[in-house]
Amino acid sequence: MKRRKLLLGLLAAKVAYAGSVDHSYDVIVVGSGAAGLSAAVSAAENGARRVLVLEKETTLGGHTMVSTGYVSALSRKNVSQKDYEASAHTMLEGMRRLADGRGNEALQRKLVYESADIIEWLASMGLRWEDNVFQTLAGLAPRSYISSAVRAGYDYITTLNKRARSLGVEVRFSTRAMQIKTGSDNRIVGLVVQSESQSVEFEAPTVILATGGYGGNVAMRSRYVPWLDARYPTTANPYFTGTDCATGDGIKMGAQLGAALVDMDCIMVIPFWGGRLTDYVGADIYVDAQGRRFVNEGSSWNEISTAIRKLPNEQCWVITDSQSIQGASRSSKIMNGIVSVANTVEEMAAGMGVDKNTLRQTLERYNSFARKGIDEDFGKNMFTQEINKPPYFYGKERLYVHYCCGGLRIDEHARVLNAQGIPIGGLYAAGETTGGVHGKDRLGGCSITDCFVFGREAGKSGARYALQAKANLV
Template sequence: MLAGRFRMTSSITQATAAPSRVIVVGSGLAGLCASSELVARGVPVYIVERQQKPGGNSIKASSGINGVPTRFQAPGSDTVAEFYADTLKSAGASFRAAKTEARQKLISELTSSSASAIDWLVDEKGIDLSRVAQLGGHSHARTHRGGGATPPGASIVLTLLKLLQASPLVTLQTGTTVTRILKSNNGEVVGVEVSREGKPETIEGPVIFAAGGFAGDSSGLLAQYRPDLEGFPSTNEALPGSQSLLADVGGHLVDMEQVQVHPTGFVDPKEPSKRTKFLAAEVLRGEGGILLRQGKRFINELKIRKEVTDAIMALPPKDLQPTKQWDIQILLDEAAYETAKAHIDFYIWKGLMQKTTISELEHPEMALESMKEYAATVQGKHSDPLGRSSFGHWGLEDPQPESTVYVGTVTPVVHYTMGGAIFSTEAEVLDDSGKPIKGLWAAGEATGGIHGENRLGGSSLLECVVFGRIAGRNAANFLGAKAL
């Protein structure tokens, strides 16, 4: 009788009569937030994760999570209306020009729930988010992280995981890939088909889809929607995107061509063509670092990400087939190093940067000439021919061949995908006609519609918390209603 409830199932697991748990696909921040809400309501959760280790790309997040207004911000410094306006502006002209009422409601939900998202993490989960920074595109300091050395993604994800794993209501099944979402004949989502150690299984229950984006899928979804980015390295794990599973059950995908490329991912000299790269933080350029190609500067390093990326991509690439990348050096002097020391020491430890002298660089004469010109610009002897007007803490006044520098090789990397399944403020996955698909919710980078052309830094972790929690609450109510 049960097999009849599934469409096209190749089930080998006999399911029970009524769903007794909610399935969460993905163990990144969105999945963990949804699971936390389910557990808080006494609902059993079955988390399916394809990787051996849980945490997804969320665990790598390095800048923080947005929230407005919070007790950690300067009192009265910021409002939800300003956060909303910044988000709308960042989403771009095409987003604003389109009929976007439903999408603007999503931004409204995201921004107005941001303070309670921070409160929940801090007060209920005990996570330190007491430091606040201002990231690009924001009109105020509103991106929260902790005071310690652990980056925010790791501290949030590891705390939630620990709490969830202590609950008898949680099953975390790693090394298991969801290959299909299953619908009953009446159009309701009733489970998933998974592959574990090459064997198919069926798991029954309503589904929260929190499977992340497709920035690491350079030969799959990226190649399909952005052929110009095919073969690009990424800060994300080099794994296929899973959005097509939603499309297969009627989910409507939007903005799939909107992809955020970061100009500086480190090329590891030990594995130069490796697809997954480590992010070279913006602070390196902000504190005075310069970008060189064959020893020559070519762009104002402080232009927005897209302009720096475009300038690099206009240069000849380095042939490392099938990975498409460039050979750009990021370079700082001693004084800039001192202010970015924590970052650079870590990068040196990882083998991604090295301390050296100008004479040891690959194009020493040209590099020396470029640095002499830059040093003169910093001292106000002339304006920067490339238009840079802020130089962080660069202090080297008279570069010489034996001057110490800190250098690494960088290339543009695909960082975040704005597109995904359109969804409602209740985290319901919507079909082509805008109707919710029963029994299916989504949250996190798997969804589309909020960020338009550009996601603001710190808003991705936020969307995971806000919509992950909503998804968890609604799936719990759905299950409760069925049990009546």
């Protein structure tokens, strides 16, 4: 009896707490990855007085936090206007080629032409970029920046979070947005959230959806791509040991309000958590079960994954040597037997179970291409080295669900559009929860760029809308 009274007392205290807090904001952002935190910072920088970030997990950062952290962008530093325009043209061409007839050109142009600004924006918050630019995998050209911190994704989140907190942005953890509320004129008036088993309502004229993709939601992804069933792990949950926060919530909430969805069948799968040790083009080769190359390792993810899907068990080997810059996962991959080390080609061939002469011929032929700078078999044209200095590192790779190109349709102001192309008043979206920027396949390093560019835009436009709505001007 005493225990029951105590429990009831605690419950009442909670309800009273929920009721006594002011739940009225200018802008509410759902999701605390790169897109959400960029939006929150930008909203506060653009005059929104009360900004709230809702995060369903107990920590910040979503996929951004665990990402490798390459950010493809233009540079204006020491570059003539002519060269700047030429780089912009090449980047747009790359995006268009991979989009394969899909992708919204206005959104692509915005991403490309504002990419240099976001590099400077993050630097102004104290982020230190590496001096070198890299050609990240599927980046098609050397234009990828990365934070100089050991864990780049973590650095983007902590930098944005610090800036957001200094601007007075509030963050609520373990608070899952469930439903967007609209008023009689169909404009956004707030959100219903689930927090500590309670349903709580928050008010705001602007809601920014930044909930990431839907790759971690097997039912949702396989509705659009039937073969992507539960056998495929995700790059955010590679060994099926944890959970993946990419559950498609923002897309579902937007769709309930009549938002248009675009390119939902465009989901990227990539080799990532197996034998691959490098994140840039030119230092490794992929070979099949016979020890023969089968693809240009510098091509798009779509081309690489299509080639891997044709191999038995959809598996290949990845080989690099002591000269490459290996990522932070090297030690754990070796420790867990995912990557093996060999001092000779013969030893490596034995470990892989392939014919040693075939493997030696593959490496010799590849190294002759590396010396000439052109791959006569598959057209690779980016080589950072030959693969001939032991120890060799090799391991099996498979495909992981990585990135959703599809999602909520937006315009250049990050406004969410309905099926008629009309903005839903007060609803904005940014990052992987949106679609239409990349089309069929995404240029390497362009997701985080997308999050920064459109997150920043959503915050700016959303803040402006909120201030006008509060003054009854819209």
